Amino acid sequence: MPDQTKPGDVASSVGADEIAHAAAMLDAGQLVAFPTETVYGLGGDAESPDAIARIYAAKGRPSNHPVIVHLAPNGDPNYWVAQLPSDAQRLIDAFWPGPLTLILKRAAHIPAAVSGGQDSVGLRCPSHPVAQSLLTAFSALRNGHGGVAAPSANRFGHVSPTTAQHVREEFGDAIHVLDGGPSDVGIESTIVDLSRGFPALLRPGHVTPQDIADVLGEMPRLPDGSDASAPRASGTLKAHYAPRTPLALLPFDVLEPLLAARAPGERVALVARASRAGRWAEAQGVHFVAAPEDPHLYARDLYGLLRALDRANVSRILIEKLPDTIEWIAVNDRLGRAAAAFEANEA
Known part of the structure; x- marks a missing residue:
C-alpha cells in the first residue's frame, strides 16, 4: 500500500x-x-x-x-x-x-x-x-x-x-x-x-x-442517472479515474472463473478483501492485494494502488465489487467509472 x-x-x-x-x-x-x-x-x-x-x-x-x-x-x-x-x-x-x-x-x-x-x-x-x-x-x-x-x-x-x-x-x-x-x-x-x-x-x-x-434535515437527491437538469460537475463523466492497465469490477463469484481461465503464463492483479480471497491470495500468476475492509481507508489508498498496479507488470486488474451500501458509495463511484473506461473501449 x-x-x-x-x-x-x-x-x-x-x-x-x-x-x-x-x-x-x-x-x-x-x-x-x-x-x-x-x-x-x-x-x-x-x-x-x-x-x-x-x-x-x-x-x-x-x-x-x-x-x-x-x-x-x-x-x-x-x-x-x-x-x-x-x-x-x-x-x-x-x-x-x-x-x-x-x-x-x-x-x-x-x-x-x-x-x-x-x-x-x-x-x-x-x-x-x-x-x-x-x-x-x-x-x-x-x-x-x-x-x-x-x-x-x-x-x-x-x-x-x-x-x-x-x-x-x-x-x-x-x-x-x-x-x-x-x-x-x-x-x-x-x-x-x-x-x-x-x-x-x-x-x-x-x-x-x-x-x-x-x-x-433532508437527504440530498442521490445520483441515479435520471437527473437530467443537473449541472455538469467535475468527475461525473461515466468513464473517469482510469489506470492504463485494463480493469474489471465484478462480484467475487464472477472473478473466480476469470482467474481460473487465465492464459498460461498470464499475470493478473486481484484486489479483494482478504476474507474473500481464499486460495487466490497465494495462487501463482496472481498479484494479490488485500483491500481494506473500511471504506475510508479503501478510498485513501485507492489511487495510489491503481498507479502501483500500472507498474506491476500485470495484463489485467480484477477488482472485487464492493457492497452496494451508502458507506461504500464513494469508492464504488470511483471504481465504477474506472471500469467504465474499458467497457467503453470494448463497446
Whole structure:
C-alpha cells in the first residue's frame, strides 16, 4: 500500500518563500500544482480565462467540463455567487474547511470559463495546511478575493494524484509542484448542488449523504442517472479515474472463473478483501492485494494502488465489487467509472 505519511508531517517543509513564489506564479497567470486533503490540484487564477484555458490544455480536458474554485479559509463565497442560500451557509459552517464542494449560481462578474459555460460555479475550501497557505497568500494579492480553479493534477480521465510524485509522473517538469505529502482523504470532494432550490448529490466523497442530511434535515437527491437538469460537475463523466492497465469490477463469484481461465503464463492483479480471497491470495500468476475492509481507508489508498498496479507488470486488474451500501458509495463511484473506461473501449 502507498506511503501514508500524514500531511502535517511535511507541511513545514513548504516554507513561506516557496508559498509566496507559488502565489506570485498564480498571480501572473501561471499554473501551480498543490496538495489538498482529497487529491493534488492543478491550480490557476479562477478569474483569468487565460489561466483556466491553460488548465484545460495541460490536462487535455474538454472546455465544457467545469473546474472547482478553491477558496482560502478567510475567503468570501458571496463574492463568487449570485446568492448564498441558507442551506449553503449551513453546510459551509459544518464542513469547511474540508472535502465538500457546493454548486451555486455564479456571480455575473465571474468568468463562465471556470464553469464550462454554465451559470453555476463550484466552490470549496480545502483543509490541507499547504493549500490553505497558498490560497491565503494568493487571496492577499487580490484584495481578499483570490480563488484558485483546480481540477485534479493529472491528464484528463487518468487516475488522480495523491502525492507530488504522481503529479511529476503526469507532467514532468512542466508544472511547478508544492509537495505537501500524501493526501489524507485520497478521493475527490463530495459535490452537492444547491443551484436549483434543493440539495442533490452530484459526486459522492468523504462527506456522506447522511452527513449532509444531518445538517440540512433532508437527504440530498442521490445520483441515479435520471437527473437530467443537473449541472455538469467535475468527475461525473461515466468513464473517469482510469489506470492504463485494463480493469474489471465484478462480484467475487464472477472473478473466480476469470482467474481460473487465465492464459498460461498470464499475470493478473486481484484486489479483494482478504476474507474473500481464499486460495487466490497465494495462487501463482496472481498479484494479490488485500483491500481494506473500511471504506475510508479503501478510498485513501485507492489511487495510489491503481498507479502501483500500472507498474506491476500485470495484463489485467480484477477488482472485487464492493457492497452496494451508502458507506461504500464513494469508492464504488470511483471504481465504477474506472471500469467504465474499458467497457467503453470494448463497446
